[in-house]
Amino acid sequence: MRKFNIKTIILSLFVASLFGCSDDYFDVNTPSNTASLDELGMKDLMAPVIHSTMEGQRSAELSFGNYTQYFVSTGGGAAGETSVSGLWSQVYLYILPNLKVIKEKSVENNAPHIGAISDILIAINLGIATDSWDDIPYSKATEGPDSNFPAFDTQEEIYTEIFDLLDGAITALQGADNSGFTLGASDLIYGGNTDFWLRAAYTIKARYQLHLVGKAGITANDVLTTISNGFTSNDDNFEMFYSDTNINPWYSEEILSRLTGNLSKDIASQIVSSMNGDYYPFTGTLEIDPRLPLFAEIDDTETEYKGYVSGGAGVSPDGTDANTGFATDGYYTSIDSPLLLISYAEAMFIKAEAAFLVGGGTTTSVGADATAYAAYIEGVAASFEMFDVDGADYLADGAIAVGEAGLALHHIMKEKYINNFLNPETFVDFRRYDFSEDVFTGLTIRSEEDSEDSDYFGEWFRRANYPTTELNRNEDNVLANQETPVTPVWWDE
Numbered sequence: 001m002r003k004f005n006i007k008t009i010i011l012s013l014f015v016a017s018l019f020g021c022s023d024d025y026f027d028v029n030t031p032s033n034t035a036s037l038d039e040l041g042m043k044d045l046m047a048p049v050i051h052s053t054m055e056g057q058r059s060a061e062l063s064f065g066n067y068t069q070y071f072v073s074t075g076g077g078a079a080g081e082t083s084v085s086g087l088w089s090q091v092y093l094y095i096l097p098n099l100k101v102i103k104e105k106s107v108e109n110n111a112p113h114i115g116a117i118s119d120i121l122i123a124i125n126l127g128i129a130t131d132s133w134d135d136i137p138y139s140k141a142t143e144g145p146d147s148n149f150p151a152f153d154t155q156e157e158i159y160t161e162i163f164d165l166l167d168g169a170i171t172a173l174q175g176a177d178n179s180g181f182t183l184g185a186s187d188l189i190y191g192g193n194t195d196f197w198l199r200a201a202y203t204i205k206a207r208y209q210l211h212l213v214g215k216a217g218i219t220a221n222d223v224l225t226t227i228s229n230g231f232t233s234n235d236d237n238f239e240m241f242y243s244d245t246n247i248n249p250w251y252s253e254e255i256l257s258r259l260t261g262n263l264s265k266d267i268a269s270q271i272v273s274s275m276n277g278d279y280y281p282f283t284g285t286l287e288i289d290p291r292l293p294l295f296a297e298i299d300d301t302e303t304e305y306k307g308y309v310s311g312g313a314g315v316s317p318d319g320t321d322a323n324t325g326f327a328t329d330g331y332y333t334s335i336d337s338p339l340l341l342i343s344y345a346e347a348m349f350i351k352a353e354a355a356f357l358v359g360g361g362t363t364t365s366v367g368a369d370a371t372a373y374a375a376y377i378e379g380v381a382a383s384f385e386m387f388d389v390d391g392a393d394y395l396a397d398g399a400i401a402v403g404e405a406g407l408a409l410h411h412i413m414k415e416k417y418i419n420n421f422l423n424p425e426t427f428v429d430f431r432r433y434d435f436s437e438d439v440f441t442g443l444t445i446r447s448e449e450d451s452e453d454s455d456y457f458g459e460w461f462r463r464a465n466y467p468t469t470e471l472n473r474n475e476d477n478v479l480a481n482q483e484t485p486v487t488p489v490w491w492d493e
Contacts, residue, residue, distance in 0.1 A: 042105050042114050043186040045098045050188045052094040053121055054240045054339040057424060058249060059086030060128055064427035067461055068417075069270035069310050069443070074263045076322065078311035078446035081485045084132050085467040091125050092141075099125075111179035113194050116172035117187070120201050123165040124341070127208055130158040131428055132464045134489040135481040137474070149474050152481045155490035159212065166205045173198040188240045200238050203230035203347050210350055211428060211491050213357065223354035224371075231344040234386050239338040248337040250422070254326040255333050267296040267324035269317050270443060271421065272307025274414055278317065279441045283398035290389045294331040295421055296324040311447030331387055332422050340423065345386060348379030349416035356409060363438045368407040376412050377401075383419040413439050431492045435460045459486040 065071050066079035073079070099118050106115035129136050138158060140150035153161075173194050183192035190196035206227040212218040231237070242248040258264040273279050275289035288305060298305055306316035307324045316322040326333045332340075355372035368376075380400060384391030394400055402411060413429065417440065420426050433439040445460060463485055471478045 040101075042102050042109075042111070042181065043183055045102050046114075046117075046183055047186040047188055049095055049098050049102070049121060050240065052090045053125060054188075054341065055249070056087045056090035056095065056125065057128060057341055058339055058422075059090060060084050060132055060424040060427075061422055062086070063464070064132075064424045065422055066268075066310070068426040068430055069268040069446070070421060070426070071265040071326075072268045072308045072310050074266060075314045076266065076308040076310065076312045081461065082464050083467040084464040085469065087128065087132060088467045088470065091129050092137075095125050096122065096141075106181075109179055109181055111177060111181040112172040112175065113177040113179075113197075114181055114183060116169035116194075116201075117183070117197050119165040119169040119172075120197060120204065123162045123169075123208075124204060126158055126162055126165075127204075128424065130155045130162075131211075131424075131489065133466060134463055134483065137477070149477060151477055156216065159208065159216070159491070162208055163205065166201050166208075169201045170198065170205075173201065189238055196236055199229070199231050199236050200342075202226055203236070203238075203342060203350075206230055206347070206350050206354075207342060207425070210354065211432065213354075215491055220354040220357035223350065224358065227347055227351045227354065231342075231347040234344045234382055236347075237343045237386065238341040239343075241338045242336050244335055247335045248333070248339070250326070250333045251335050251337060255328055258325065265326065266308045266322065267326065269307030269309050269312075269322065270440075271418070272296060272305050272324055273317060273442055274418060276305045276307075280399040280414065284393060284396065286393055286397055289418065290391065290394060291384070291387050291418065294327055294387055294389070297327040297330075298323045298325075309447060313447075342425070343382070343386060343419065345379045345382040345419045346416065346423075346425070348375045348382055349412055349419065351375040352379060352412045353409070353416075356407070356412060361409060363409055363433060363436055366408045367405050370404060372412075373404040373407050376407060376415065379412075379419070380415050383415065386419075410439050410441050414441060430460075431462055431488070456484070456486045461485045462488050462492060 063079060063082035063084050066073070099122050103115055103118045103122075106112065106118060126136075126138065134155050135152040136155075136158060137150040138153045138161065140153075177194075185191060187193075190200075206223050209218050209223045209226055210220075213220050213223065242251075254264045272292070275292040275295075277287065292305060296305060296307070302323050305324055306318070306320060306322045308322040309315055309317060312322075314322055331337060352372050352375035355375060356368050359369045359372060361368060361372070377395065380395060381391060384394065400411075400415075402408075413433070416429065417426060420429075430440065430443075435443060435445075437443050445458065463483065465485055466478045466482055
């Protein structure tokens with residue numbers, strides 16, 4: 001397991017954040033009493049960029065995790081519209097401006113591998129931004145003071161840029177770099193190991209290709225070709241660990257808040273019922289998915305996990321009191337837990353889904369070829385290995401070991417849903433399959449949303465609103481692109 005000391009970023013994060021505070025997109029300012037851009041190296045900026053990238057992903061999940069029913073507000077409350085303003089601030093104030101500087105310095109110093117890593121990080125941040133808001137500012141925003149009110153790029157244009165960035169990074173990482181520059185510990189993900197970054201670029205590209213299957217000329221076969229060069233084990237997982245002195249934000253917000261008597265979130269019934277045998281009854285000795293205690297906990301006096309119905313005022317699906325909160329020492333809710341962007345297990349579920357589709361599978365068909373089934377089983381096994389839980393009984397249970405002839409899309413997506421707990425990619429999956437109960441067993445619209453008083457009665461949220469800060473500074477372009485929160489983004493149309 002790779003762990004890099006996150007405290008090395010603290011000074012750099014302070015410096016880099018000062019550089020990202022201009023009103024002009026991508027215009028990096030150097031205040032008095034700070035180092036100049038010439039004095040800063042690529043390593044000085046890379047650690048805070050990576051930190052902000054991972055924190056931005058979490059900012060998105062704070063809203064979208066309620067939409068995907070991983071959690072609810074205290075007592076079962078469902079989320080309404082969101083602007084995901086924390087993500088916007090991370091991307092446009094702290095990440096893209098500093099990546100622009102790193103990229104320029106990589107060219108000046110003939111350091112193509114660091115330039116390639118910068119391009120991968122740009123692609124990741126453009127991806128989460130466009131998947132959240134659809135059209136976003138990018139190409140015109142890079143013009144600095146000459147474009148204080150930039151027009152927005154369409155999502156189709158952004159996706160073209162994402163693939164161009166990733167393809168360029170792949171080519172660069174496959175080539176030589178004789179610059180002598182390395183990132184070392186300032187690379188909080190892979191410690192500067194470019195072989196890991198190369199596999200990450202392929203895996204992230206496959207993720208984005210999967211979003212567009214059937215659109216823009218992309219096929220499931222394209223996904224299979226790309227993922228064949230992607231992650232090969234859990235050693236490749238794209239994750240950033242915290243420490244005892246720099247604590248994980250989920251731990252801070254959920255566990256410490258609860259311990260100090262403040263409001264925290266509860267675990268939703270959709271994830272619990274997918275893991276406690278409600279939706280997929282176990283055929284062997286198991287009573288729950290062994291990973292569930294790493295996500296949720298119940299009082300010592302309780303014996304049965306009962307998740308909160310989203311919007312259901314404290315009840316579980318059977319109408320009795322719900323009882324699940326975030327696990328105190330959970331995989332993502334311990335002091336030094338990681339934030340995870342994408343894992344080897346997800347790569348295998350991407351492969352399984354793509355192979356299932358290549359074989360003619362649909363949302364309701366049953367039966368798959370050996371490639372799809374092997375990737376599905378490998379994904380489950382990889383997930384248990386990542387969470388450091390014995391999965392032997394689970395993998396042998398008839399609810400999971402359905403065989404090639406019994407494999408359906410909902411089996412693959414259920415396991416991906418579980419593995420990707422607290423990952424905003426699940427909101428993409430829900431939208432790709434139109435929140436289908438055929439694909440996501442047991443999924444029903446949130447109670448608070450499905451009420452006569454709602455502005456969007458009986459409709460699922462499908463995007464974020466643009467933040468008020470952007471509306472105030474770039475009103476004409478925001479209004480030209482703003483849609484209702486239930487309007488599909490381009491790839492979802």
